[in-house]
Amino acid sequence: MQEAAETLLDELTEAYVVGRREGKEPIGPEPDAEIAPTIRLIPRTPAAGPLSIALTEFPGVVLRLGRWFYEPLPECGCDDCDEDPEELVIELRRLVVAHVEGGLWERVRRGLTRSWLETRLIGPGLKISRRAPIDPAEARAARREGFAAPVRWAPWPRRPQRTDLP
Known part of the structure; x- marks a missing residue:
């Protein structure tokens, strides 16, 4: 592995x-x-x-x-x-x-008694959703970094193809 x-x-x-x-x-x-x-x-x-x-x-x-x-x-x-x-x-x-390919979404949600992190990973033949409690300090830090709204990570930038090789 x-x-x-x-x-x-x-x-x-x-x-x-x-x-x-x-x-x-x-x-x-x-x-x-x-x-x-x-x-x-x-x-x-x-x-x-x-x-x-x-x-x-x-x-x-x-x-x-x-x-x-x-x-x-x-x-x-x-x-x-x-x-x-x-x-x-x-x-x-x-x-x-x-x-x-840009299929990961993450966010923090406030609940009545605590905050939760949510993740969703979607790809070819794949759909995973998870939710878990999150430490209050981590939740505050994540909200400051923009995770209060869903964050969809962008696709990775590809390296340019080399066309000058023999």
């Missing part, structure tokens, strides 16, 4: 106008989340959302898209679940393609 993820990141770096950063980051939003080697791709246009893949000890990956979309692959990893590695690679590519 990790090798396929690294290959995908290389393909994205080659095809799109992005910056690439490698480091160690928490793999989840929790304060005590595991720290893992992470590769982050940041489009050169601020309207397009970032993507990162953390390489976990399992060996699996944690995909993060935009601000809040989070997807561990495999989701579980136990022998009973027996997730097919080939299907996981296909799913990883589907999620990433939907994002780089």
